[in-house]
Amino acid sequence: MRSVDVISESQIPSPSRRRFLAGVGALVVGFTFARHASAVVSPDNVRAAGAVDATASGFDGFVPDGFIRISSDGRIVLVVPSAEMGQGIATTEAMLLAEELEVGLDQIEVALAPPDLGAYGQSILKNQMTGGSTSVRAFYEPLRKAGAVARTMLVNSAAQQWNVPASECNATRASVHHERTGRNVSYYALVEAARLQSVPANVALKDPQNFSLIGKPLRRVDTPEKVTGAAKFGIDVSVDGMRYASIIMCPTIGGSVKTVDAAATRSSPGVVDVLKIEDAVAVVGENYWAAKKGLDLLHVEWDEGPHASLSSDDLWHQLETSTTQPLIAKVIGKPDEELASGVRLQSTYRLPFLAHAALEPINTTIHARDDSCDVWVSTQVPVDAQTVVAEILGLPPEKVAVHTHLIGGGFGRRLAVDTIQQAARFARMANYPLKIIWTREQDIQHDRFRPAYLDRVTATLDPDTRLPKVFHHHTTGATVLQYFTRKPYPEGEMDSDLVAGSVNMPYSIPAGKWEWQRQDSAVAVNWWRGVGEGHNVFVVESFVDELALAAGADPVEYRKAMLKDNPRALAVLKKAVEASRWHAKLPSGQGRGISLHQCFGSFAALVCEVKVSDYGEVSIQRLTAAVDCGIPINPDSIVAQMQGGVLFGLSAALYNGVTFADGRVRQSNFNDYRQLRLNEVPPFEVFVIRNVEAPGGMGEVGTVSAPAALTNAIYAATGVRLRSLPIERSLLSKKGNRQQIPEVIASSSSNASASR
Numbered sequence: 001m002r003s004v005d006v007i008s009e010s011q012i013p014s015p016s017r018r019r020f021l022a023g024v025g026a027l028v029v030g031f032t033f034a035r036h037a038s039a040v041v042s043p044d045n046v047r048a049a050g051a052v053d054a055t056a057s058g059f060d061g062f063v064p065d066g067f068i069r070i071s072s073d074g075r076i077v078l079v080v081p082s083a084e085m086g087q088g089i090a091t092t093e094a095m096l097l098a099e100e101l102e103v104g105l106d107q108i109e110v111a112l113a114p115p116d117l118g119a120y121g122q123s124i125l126k127n128q129m130t131g132g133s134t135s136v137r138a139f140y141e142p143l144r145k146a147g148a149v150a151r152t153m154l155v156n157s158a159a160q161q162w163n164v165p166a167s168e169c170n171a172t173r174a175s176v177h178h179e180r181t182g183r184n185v186s187y188y189a190l191v192e193a194a195r196l197q198s199v200p201a202n203v204a205l206k207d208p209q210n211f212s213l214i215g216k217p218l219r220r221v222d223t224p225e226k227v228t229g230a231a232k233f234g235i236d237v238s239v240d241g242m243r244y245a246s247i248i249m250c251p252t253i254g255g256s257v258k259t260v261d262a263a264a265t266r267s268s269p270g271v272v273d274v275l276k277i278e279d280a281v282a283v284v285g286e287n288y289w290a291a292k293k294g295l296d297l298l299h300v301e302w303d304e305g306p307h308a309s310l311s312s313d314d315l316w317h318q319l320e321t322s323t324t325q326p327l328i329a330k331v332i333g334k335p336d337e338e339l340a341s342g343v344r345l346q347s348t349y350r351l352p353f354l355a356h357a358a359l360e361p362i363n364t365t366i367h368a369r370d371d372s373c374d375v376w377v378s379t380q381v382p383v384d385a386q387t388v389v390a391e392i393l394g395l396p397p398e399k400v401a402v403h404t405h406l407i408g409g410g411f412g413r414r415l416a417v418d419t420i421q422q423a424a425r426f427a428r429m430a431n432y433p434l435k436i437i438w439t440r441e442q443d444i445q446h447d448r449f450r451p452a453y454l455d456r457v458t459a460t461l462d463p464d465t466r467l468p469k470v471f472h473h474h475t476t477g478a479t480v481l482q483y484f485t486r487k488p489y490p491e492g493e494m495d496s497d498l499v500a501g502s503v504n505m506p507y508s509i510p511a512g513k514w515e516w517q518r519q520d521s522a523v524a525v526n527w528w529r530g531v532g533e534g535h536n537v538f539v540v541e542s543f544v545d546e547l548a549l550a551a552g553a554d555p556v557e558y559r560k561a562m563l564k565d566n567p568r569a570l571a572v573l574k575k576a577v578e579a580s581r582w583h584a585k586l587p588s589g590q591g592r593g594i595s596l597h598q599c600f601g602s603f604a605a606l607v608c609e610v611k612v613s614d615y616g617e618v619s620i621q622r623l624t625a626a627v628d629c630g631i632p633i634n635p636d637s638i639v640a641q642m643q644g645g646v647l648f649g650l651s652a653a654l655y656n657g658v659t660f661a662d663g664r665v666r667q668s669n670f671n672d673y674r675q676l677r678l679n680e681v682p683p684f685e686v687f688v689i690r691n692v693e694a695p696g697g698m699g700e701v702g703t704v705s706a707p708a709a710l711t712n713a714i715y716a717a718t719g720v721r722l723r724s725l726p727i728e729r730s731l732l733s734k735k736g737n738r739q740q741i742p743e744v745i746a747s748s749s750s751n752a753s754a755s756r
Contacts, residue, residue, distance in 0.1 A: 085407035100147030133697025234378035333511030352657035360408025448526030466551030501533030541708035593712025601696030616732035645702020
C-alpha cells in the first residue's frame with residue numbers, strides 16, 4: 001500500500017459521460033460509461049483524468065468507472081466514495097474494489113472522492129454522505145461490480161491480443177494469465193487496449209468462497225501515513241497566501257453581535273483584518289497566534305437574543321409537558337386492549353443533550369473569488385458542503401471546488417454544514433485564503449447537539465409465562481431533519497429516527513405500539529454516533545431487564561425466551577454470555593449487565609462487568625461482545641469498530657451530558673466533558689460471527705450497545721436502577737433495594753405506584 005490522498009474535482013471525468021450500473025435491490029449502485037472508455041479521457045485533459053498527482057506523473061490511463069484509475073506507468077488508484085474519519089472505511093472499500101479487480105492492497109493507492117452525487121451518491125441515504133453505518137451496506141455490490149467491470153475489460157483486452165477466448169484467461173495480482181500458453185501481461189501494459197473495450201453490461205461477481213481479500217484481517221491502508229505524521233487532515237491544510245482566523249461567537253443561543261470595538265486589535269502585531277457576521281467576529285492574522293492575541297484585545301457587546309435565560313430545567317419541562325399530537329410509527333396486534341387488563345409496568349427514561357467532541361476541532365480553509373471558490377474541509381457531506389458555499393457566494397455549484405480530507409473524528413458532527421456556512425460568510429469579505437479554526441471550547445459549546453429525549457415505556461406481562469403481552473414505547477424529542485435539510489420539517493410527518501432501534505427490537509412480542517411526540521426547542525440538534533438507535537436501545541434494553549426482574553427471571557434467560565424466531569440474535573446473545581462467564585459468581589459490589597440489539601443490519605450482544613465502590617464510583621472490569629454483521633469484510637476493522645464504539649458509548653453514559661444556564665452551554669472542555677482514559681479500559685473481547693449474509697453496518701453498533709449494558713450491570717452490582725444518563729454517582733453511594741421493581745407497577749384499575 002502506497003498512499004491515501006485526495007482526488008480533486010478536476011481530476012474526475014465529466015459527469016455527463018457517466019451512466020449508472022444497474023444492481024439488484026439498489027436504486028444507485030455505482031456508475032460506468034455509456035461510450036467506450038477511450039472517450040472518457042479528452043486530449044485536452046489527458047493528464048488530469050484521475051490520478052492523485054496527475055500533473056506530476058503525466059497520467060494517461062484506463063478509467064473504466066468512477067472508482068478505478070490504472071496508468072501505463074504502473075499506478076493503480078482506487079477512489080473510495082465514503083469519508084474516512086477513523087472508522088477504516090478507506091481500507092474496507094478498497095478491499096471491495098481490489099477483490100474483484102484482482103489486485104493486492106499493496107499494489108494500490110487510495111484517493112478520497114470529491115463531491116459528485118452522480119458518481120459517489122449511495123443508495124440508502126440518497127446522498128454522497130457518510131453516516132448511519134451505511135457505507136458497506138450501500139457500496140458492497142457497487143464497488144465489487146466496478147472492480148469486476150474493470151477486470152473483465154482488461155482480461156478481454158489480453159484475450160484479443162493473444163487471439164484466445166477470454167474464458168481461458170484469468171487475472172491475479174494486477175496481471176492477466178493464459179495458462180495453456182503460459183503467457184502473462186500486466187494491467188499496465190493493457191491500458192491502451194482496455195480503453196477501447198466496450199463496457200460490459202453484465203459481469204459475474206466472485207463466489208464468497210473464492211474471496212482472496214474479503215474476510216481477511218488486513219492492515220489499514222492509512223496507518224503508515226498516520227504513524228509518520230504524513231496524513232493530511234483538514235486542520236493540516238496550508239495554501240499559498242493563507243491567513244488565519246480566530247473567532248468569537250455569541251455565547252447565547254440565538255444571540256447576535258451588537259457592537260465591536262476593534263481599535264486595540266487592529267494595532268496588535270500580525271493582525272491583518274477584523275471581519276464581522278451576524279453572530280460572530282473573526283480576527284485574521286498572519287498566523288494563528290497573532291489572530292488569537294488580537295482576539296483577546298477585542299471588545300464585543302452582544303445582543304443575547306430571545307433565549308438569554310434558557311436553562312436545562314426549561315428544556316426538560318418542555319419535554320415533560322409537551323402537548324403536541326403523538327404520531328404513531330407502528331402498531332402490532334391490539335396494544336390498547338392488552339394494556340387495559342392485567343398487571344401493567346411502566347418506566348420513564350431521560351437522556352441528555354450530547355456533544356460530539358471529536359479529537360479534531362472544527363476547521364475550514366476557504367478562498368472565495370468573484371467567479372469561483374476553493375474549500376478545504378473535513379466533511380461527511382461533500383456535496384452539501386459544495387451546495388451551501390455556492391448559495392452563500394452566489395456561484396454555480398460547479399464553481400465551488402471542495403477538497404475533502406481525512407477526518408479526525410466525525411461521529412455525525414460533520415454531517416452538519418453550519419460551520420462551513422459560517423466560513424463562507426467570512427470568506428466573502430476576504431480577498432485571500434482564510435483558515436478558520438475553532439477552539440476546543442467553541443467546538444463543544446457551539447456544537448449541533450444530539451437531542452435530549454424523554455421516553456415512557458409500558459408493558460403488560462402474561463400471567464403464565466411472565467413475558468410481555470404488549471410493549472408500548474412513547475418517545476418525546478426533537479427531529480434533526482429540519483437542521484440537516486436546512487428547511488422546516490412538516491408538522492404531522494413521522495421521523496423514523498425517533499423510533500429506530502425500538503420498532504425493530506429483536507424480540508417477539510404479541511402486541512406493540514410505538515409513537516413519537518415531537519418537541520423541538522431553541523437548541524440546534526444533529527445526529528450523534530448511534531443516531532436514533534443510540535437512545536432507543538438504551539430504553540428498550542433497560543426496560544427488558546426491569547421486566548425480567550418483575551418476572552423473577554435471569555435477564556439472559558428472559559431474553560432467550562423471546563428470541564425463538566430470531567436465530568441470529570440468539571446466537572450473538574449465547575456467544576457473549578458464554579464468553580463472559582455470565583453465571584460465574586462475583587464479589588459483592590460487582591455485577592454483569594447485558595444488552596442486545598439488531599440495528600444497522602447487524603446483530604450485537606454486549607456483556608459489561610462493573611465494580612461499584614462505596615462512594616458510587618464505577619469501574620469497568622471486563623467487556624465481552626459478540627457481533628454478526630453478515631459477511632465480515634475485514635474482521636480487524638469490525639473488532640476495532642466494536643471496541644471504539646463501546647468505549648465512546650460508555651464515555652457518554654458515565655460522564656457526558658450538555659446542560660444549559662442563562663442561554664449558554666455550561667460544559668467547555670474535556671475537564672467537564674470527560675472521556676474514558678486509557679487506564680480505565682478493561683480487558684475487552686470481541687467475537688465476530690462469520691457467515692455469508694448481506695453485510696451490515698458497524699460504525700455505530702458498539703455505541704448503541706454500551707449504555708444499557710453498563711446500567712444493567714450497575715443494577716446487578718448495587719440494586720439501584722438508573723433511568724437517566726449520565727449516571728448519577730450520588731445514587732450509587734447509597735445501598736439500593738435489590739428487589740426494586742419498575743418505577744410504576746399497577747393493575748388496570750389502580751393508580752397505585754412505587755417510584756423513586
